[in-house]
Amino acid sequence: MPTIIMGKLASKIDGSIRGKAMTFLQRLGADDTTSGLHIEPIQHCADPRVRTGRVDEFWRAVMFRLDGDGETHYVIHGIWPHDDAISVAKRVRLKVNPINGLPQIEEIHPTPVVPPEPTPPSVVPLFVRLGHDETAIANTLGLPDDVVEQALTAADEDAVLDLAQRHEGWIGTILVDLAAGDTVEAIAARMQLQKTEPSGDADADVLHSLKRPAAALQYAFIDDQDELRRVIEQGDFGAWRVFLHPEQRRYVDRSYNGPFRLSGGAGTGKTVVLVHRARALARRKPAARIVLTTFTTNLADALGESLAQLDPRAPQAKALGEPGVYVTGVDALASAVLRGAGNGLTAAIRDVLGEVRSAPLARTPSTRWRETIESTSTTLPHELANETFLGTEYTHVVLPNKIQDEAGYLRVRRPGRGVALDRAKRSAVWALVAAYRAQGRIDGSLDFTEAAAVAAEHLTKQTDRPADHVLVDEGQDLSPAHWQLLRALVAEGPDDLFIADDAHQRIYGSRVVLGRHGIAIVGRSQRLTLNYRTTAQNLQYAMTMLEGAQYVDLEEQPEATGYRSARSGPAPTVLVVDSLAGELQAIARHVRAWLDAGDAPDTVAVLVQDRFHRDRVVTALTEQSVDARAVDRERPPAGRVPVLTMHRAKGTEFSKVVLAAGRPSPAEMARLETLDPSERADAELRARSLRYVAATRARDELVVVDRR
């Protein structure tokens, strides 16, 4: 049976022909001699391996037939109307690039391309400014001469991105990397390029090149009919499932001798790597118990859906400790551990809280700190007697150190906490902690961080751990107790923890240092830098949110920037309005215009500061006859324009976004005013991050509506 190797270009099939293309490729994969397929060579063609096949009376597939490894392979180049297909088939040649060992399609008599705008003599082209050397680009990276020539004269990043968009696969990716200022050597190493010599068997050489890591940017070996269906039906949107960047592939497949951390900006494919890695681990070891977790239940639901899209047969476990991939939010994970422990939690609760609590499955209401402060007299100044300070102190100092009494709290080290406390203040803080705990004892409840801390303590007392591999998304948002829990879920060993995070996207809680919670990364961390989601223009705008601020990562290192995007689009529109009415009008006008231009309602979204504003925007849109829907915990509805808070928008993406970030409400301003300066500085960092997260949800177009 022939093997089908799908080219990325071929996966972007005209919607009207998808069904027939599927049938054609299925039949080809079963038997290429089947009558009706008309697999035929073409006369006077550049590459004798070229074949055309009959998809229907009008459409033809163009393919390369390779005979190697004792089998027939068809590399599917594309599907075109009959005459175009014949013309393409005559001029394409599939070869191995001798410099980098990758498959390359060459066109003899290429179709004329519109030449780029000539660079005015006064402008120094981008590559010259970046100091790229023509000989090194050609001789180390293997870019074709015509591409090198055009790239060297391209005026700026936009012009190089336009060129990159005309070249699928490794050529486009290398151009984007060069435009971002990467060195030729760094690119060659990242793409795992390697010079090759012909072996004498040309077909075998091409097949070998198709199996090289960077070839996966453009070619996928199709294993079965389901895989074929998914590639064809999802086209470009499904590209993440099939055409991994060689760097992504490495993080999916490689084994690590302990915890590994993968950082990277918004849209760089961290979640894609996690989902692929979960599947790869499950395939390699069907009995393995794999936990795939993240900060919220919404994000976990999305992870589960992505895993099912990637591979409907990937086993998703129903309960913690079962073989397969157990996908759940990190707090739900803590609850699962507590539930599983039944009555066996007494020792863990005692060791964390220094007391006994009877019904630890109930959760303390989030208003409890405020109520405690209001009902307890304290000598603390207002910048300490507030729920932000106390909640953070409890989460970052008291719980992770298992402090059970005032004496313990007076002695504990508080690294990383900006607010200094003398002995009297520590005593006063402890009095409030004791009052908070007393109330929890009366309810028999645990708050979310207590639950995670107790679950972690319980697991560390067990000899058997319920997981073999733990994969974590949105690591920057997790608390110390979450990390203790994740560390305790799995025994230390190869591939125990794999963590994806982005310090720039921390929008909940305070910064954590992994090393303080038993997670030693020691040199096992890497960064993704190519943004797949957002146009270069939107990304550049989003990055301005972070300018001038200092972000520190989970290993206490300054978070790097320097992200690049492979896509280009219009510059974001930034409007400044005077009033709420003006803001609502501007939002409705832009959404209306997109819908009128034919955008599907669920590909357009409005992101806002808080729930009150969200509901106002929905009302305003509805009055303008836009079918809009406020999105809370549920997933965005099909066929309607979703309106989400910026927090809820984490992990989502839309083609077009109106970001109405607004101003903090008077109540929020008042809250910020009462904070200690270090807490306020952190709150400001999170506010910038929130805008960065929101701005990076837009794939194609971004409109920002700000209030004066």
Ligand SMILES: Nc1ncnc2c1ncn2[C@@H]1O[C@H](COP(=O)(O)OP(=O)(O)OP(=O)(O)O)[C@@H](O)[C@H]1O
């Ligand atoms: N190899 C790939 N080919 C095509 N598209 C990809 C690839 N990798 C990722 N993408 C797409 O890029 C977008 C961002 O990917 P993903 O959500 O994994 O990024 P992320 O780093 O987790 O982003 P964020 O931090 O903003 O949540 C998604 O639409 C995804 O499908």
